[in-house]
Amino acid sequence: MKPEAGNQKVQTYQRGLEGLEVTDTRISLIDGVKSRLIYRGYPVDELAENCSFEEVTYLILHGNLPNQQEYSQWKDELREWRIPPKEAFDSLSIIPSNAHPLAQYRTMLTIAACHIPEAGRSDMQAQWRRPARILSWSAALAAGAIRHLNSQAPLPPKDDLDFSANFLWQALEREVSPEEKSAFEASLIVQAEHGLHAAAFAALIVISTGADLGSAVLAGMGALSGVRHGGANQLAYEDISKFECAEEARVWARKQLDEGYRFPGYGHRVYKCPDPRVAVLESHAKNLLASKGMEDRWEIYSAVRAEIEGALSPKGIYANVDSITGLIYAPLGLPVSSFPIPFCLAIETGWMAHCLEYLPHGAMIEPGAVYLTSS
Amino acid sequence: MTTYRTLSSNFSWALDELDWPVTSEVGPGLSGVIATGTRVSWLDPSSGALEYRGVPIEELAGMHSFEEIAHLLITGNEPDEDKEAFSAFRDQLRASRVLPDDVIALIRSLDSQIHPTSILRAGVSALGCHEMSHEDELSGERHWRELRIIAQVAALVVQIIRHRAGKEIAEFQSENELAFEVLRAIQDTDPDAKDVRSLNLLWVLFADHGLDAPTFTSMVVASALADPYYNVVAGLSALRGHRLGGASETVLEQILPLDTPENARSWVASTIASGGRIAGFGHRLYRIPDPRVVILRKEVAAQARRKGKSELFDIARAVEDEAQRHLAPRGVHLNINFYAALLFHLLGADTPLLPCLYMVGRMAGLMARVHEELENPRLYRPLGHYTGYPVRHITPEKGR
Missing domain, CATH: 1.10.580.10 (Citrate Synthase, domain 1)
Known part of the structure; x- marks a missing residue:
């Protein structure tokens, strides 16, 4: 079916284009009533439990889980692109290290984009050669940006490690335990695709102009960097990291509830029910925190969450994925200001899938604006 | 509730006020979708009107920095x-x-x-x-x-x-x-x-x-x-997209190698006959000539004459005439990129x-x-219409 076929002739929508169906998609189903997130038919909890990040990225991009041969080719292709252009790392030396890691990361990506192969091509063959390069370069540059926060030089990749273990190695300079890796990988898998949220929509607009896939990803990252969007996991973790004990946190949460504070990491435009991604990550976060002697963080999180959900769940406000990913990234030793980066890395997969799905038939996206004449 | 017939040429894209939600026609590429209400400028593709903050573009162009x-x-x-x-x-x-x-x-x-x-x-x-x-x-x-x-x-x-x-x-x-x-x-x-x-x-x-x-x-x-x-x-x-910023570069890549108005005409005719595209023609919004073109054409003519490059303007005119003859009946008209590219060139700018x-x-x-x-920001978050697999489960050997 052509992507445009889903467009009804007449639609009703709110500001922010809420409720407007932009295109048909076969990539994911976000069920905000029954609390389900499905990639290409598979529930996300089953994918997180049984699959690697590489398998899930293949699934999201191509529509099916890879067979043995496709899987090993995809892993090889990802591994081939682990070394981004040197110029991108060099640019770190002149970027102020107090800039937000996402801004540093973005700058490295814009420099890397000056050195991409087949820069002028936007035909489908060339576009399909790009996802592996984009994912692997992004991972290496993201790790470099995180190292730069502590004024450390980037590390070379380790070929014997898979995508997520290698990313953690390049970011942390240590080989992580199997528990750490599976917690991190689960966080990447549940965040790898989420429909036409603002960032994916920005990417879709850019690809619709005939731009290259990397340019679309850069636009998506722009939207993601906003505090309303991808920056929320950092803010959510900062909120709960100021407390010594659960009781103190509970008192704070009650007070904030009274004052109508908008808690980062809670509530969602689509989910008016528990966010299915949270359930997947709960045991990972709890166990990982316990293994690092950080059980109190889990207790504080649970106390705050119970207060907020107790008060606001009748209004459809529950903890969303941003409330919990920090509880995996913190015990791994990632700096708090870098928390948005793994999310960004994972969800590039979904943006690329939406772009590649839209491209063959999609018209250039250009809505209208109504000129308001009242004073 | 009013349904705005936004894809009809009767819709002027100006309203007293806008009450959300809105109901409108929706065409390919979100044409017809009302993404926002604005006081910055008024663009009405069917009449060709373009006003910045209520002042017609014709009054602003050439008068202001x-x-x-x-x-x-x-x-x-x-x-x-x-x-x-x-x-x-x-x-x-x-x-x-x-x-x-x-x-x-x-x-x-x-x-x-x-x-x-x-x-x-x-x-x-x-x-x-x-x-x-x-x-x-x-x-x-x-x-x-x-x-x-x-x-x-x-x-x-x-x-x-x-x-x-x-x-x-x-x-x-x-x-x-x-x-x-x-x-x-x-x-x-x-x-x-x-x-x-x-x-x-x-x-x-x-x-x-x-x-x-x-x-x-x-x-x-x-x-x-x-x-x-x-x-x-x-x-x-x-x-970066070739449908957008790249289009003005293509205009120069096509026009500059042409040496005489006659050759320009035959190049246009053969390009169109073989299904090729003439850069600088066609605009998603306009089915009538873009009003900005008239202003720019005059400026290009004057600058070409002044810089001793009248031949370039004559070639451009020949391309425009010939292409218009073929394309205007199909509702495809000259867009702003055509003469804008030539004017940037006359000012000495390198094509890229x-x-x-x-x-x-x-x-x-x-x-x-x-x-x-x-x-008054509100996150843009539209939807996709899911037409994919119904729920399926991972088998022990997965998809393999």
């Missing part, structure tokens, strides 16, 4: 209304052209033949690292921030032009307007008044044109409350610089709309 139009678009005030406010605005704009040494060093560290739009995007991103530290609050005087970015983008383009030509770093003089400084970078000498007028004219015509992809991308990114430099990086990413030069002008409208968006 780009700095004045940027002021109009962003503040809603004409420069004559409040001379003091305008001088403050202009001084701020000009002072913002001084870039950090590191950013200039970054530009100059890149191969000068990399496409200028890629270098510009990297430059804006690096500049954002300098301007916004991670402790920075995004509230406060947005107004000045946006103004500053317009000037900074122009300054980056100037430095890219200098680097591309293998020339030294440009130093800006506060008494010189933006158009003067950009032309000085291109021509490597003080430009004359007529060239300054032409560049201002181009930028005024390009300053705003509804929700084109760079502008709308920037608005979507702004709605997530991203840092303003990121809005621009995203907008510049949309500029065209998208960047266009963008300097568009930054005024883009920033005005981002500013408007941020007065």
